[in-house]
Amino acid sequence: MAxxxxxxxxxxxxxxxxxxxxxLSLQVETGEFVAVIGANGAGKSTLCYTLTGFVPHFFQGELAGRVHVAGLETKDHHLEDIVLVSGLVFQNPFNQISGAKFSVYDEIAFGLENLGVPREEMPPRIERAMAMTGIADMAGRSPYDLSGGQQQRVALASMLVMEPKVLVLDEPTSQLDPLGSREVFAVIRELSREGMTVVMAEHKLEWVAAFADRVLVLADGQLALSGPPAEVLTSPLLESYHIGQTRYTSVARLVEAEGGWPAGEPLPVTLEEAEVSFKAALISPQMNAD
Ligand SMILES: Nc1ncnc2c1ncn2[C@@H]1O[C@H](COP(=O)(O)OP(=O)(O)OP(=O)(O)O)[C@@H](O)[C@H]1O
Ligand SMILES: [Mg+2]
Structure with missing residues (x-):
């Protein structure tokens, strides 16, 4: 079973x-890194809530069908039990802050205290989570006196420290600068290589293309597309779902429109693919015809 x-x-x-x-029907395998993209209101956050039990236990409402996550049928288990195996990093980091702690370090320790992790095991886990998210120098600061991007890193650290089997992230880089976003993607990629299963709602397509194993497109609450980044992110359907494309695909499409794209050459979605395919385009007969 997935x-x-x-x-x-x-x-x-x-x-x-x-x-x-x-x-919506979906299977995700252990250790897979799945990105979820879609227009505003498409249902990304709702899917994140569903994977972590907030739907239906916190938001209530009407749920039909089955949702099975890390061995639990979510509607038959309490939210307190689901969050132990499936952790959510909220879209707005402010929602993640406990309000009970006055330093970043204690904030990150808070979840472990609730888990009943022995005291002596906490420091190495907290320090690793802080190092991974680049906030080692903020241990003594108040979680409230941070920038949005810094809060987003704290929110991520406070979830990573719990080591959930399934990590669900709702636009975790929305307030991060470009390099910060790439760092977070790289850390998440690393954790998924170590066996953590990751589902991440995200708008930053270049990083999705470079790091995710699979991309899901949500449109109007339905699963519209699912497949490898190179396939989904070059789909001609994306525009109809109000989704853009990577800058590499955009430039390649311009060249294609001018008739300069070699027949059969796939459109690139990452920098590495762009390098290969633009070299191919430059030496293609179409470009050299006149
Ligand atoms: N708490 C709520 N109560 C009622 N309707 C809601 C609630 N939260 C979201 N919705 C509705 O559910 C649909 C999906 O919203 P959702 O927040 O999942 O979209 P999203 O893809 O995360 O969008 P965004 O990119 O803006 O974050 C929308 O039509 C939205 O209006
Ligand atoms: Mg959302």
Missing amino acids: IIEIENLTYRYPHTEQPALRD
Whole structure:
């Protein structure tokens, strides 16, 4: 059985007419790094809540279908038990801060205290999480006196330290600068290589292309596309779902429109692919015809 199995999930928030997720089926294997993309309101956050039990236990509403995560059928288990195996990094880092602790270090320790982790095991785990997220020098600062991007790193660290089997991240780099975003993607990639299963809602397509194993497209609450980044991110359907493309694909499409793209050469989605395919385009007969 896959670590995440969703079958025919339809979910409606309370007091709403239209379901936020519609007849969605999905399997994710252990250690897979899956990125979820989609327009505003497509259902990315709702899917994140569903994978971590907040739907239906916190948001209530009407859920049909099956959601099985890390051995638990979510609707049959309490949220307290689900969050031990499937952790969520919220879209807004402010929502992650406990409000109970006055330093970054204690904030990150908070989850471990709740887990009942022995005191002596805490420091190495906390220090590793802080190092991985680049906040080692902020241990004594108040979680409230940080920039949005710094808070986002603290939120990520406080989830990583719990070492959940499934890590769900809702736009965890939305407030990070470009290099910070790449660092976070690289850390997540590393953790997935170590066996953590990752589902990440994200708009930054260049990093999705470079780091994710698979890309899901949500459109209007439905799973519209699922496949390797090179395939999904060059799909001609993306525009109809209000999704852009990587800068590499954009430039390649311009060259293609001018008739300069070699027949059969795939459109690139990463810098490495762009280097290969633009070299091929430069030596192709079409470009040298006149
Ligand atoms: N708490 C809520 N109560 C009622 N409806 C909600 C609630 N949260 C989200 N919705 C609705 O559910 C749908 C999916 O919203 P969701 O937040 O999952 O989208 P999203 O893809 O995360 O968008 P964004 O890119 O803006 O974060 C939208 O139509 C939204 O209006
Ligand atoms: Mg969202």
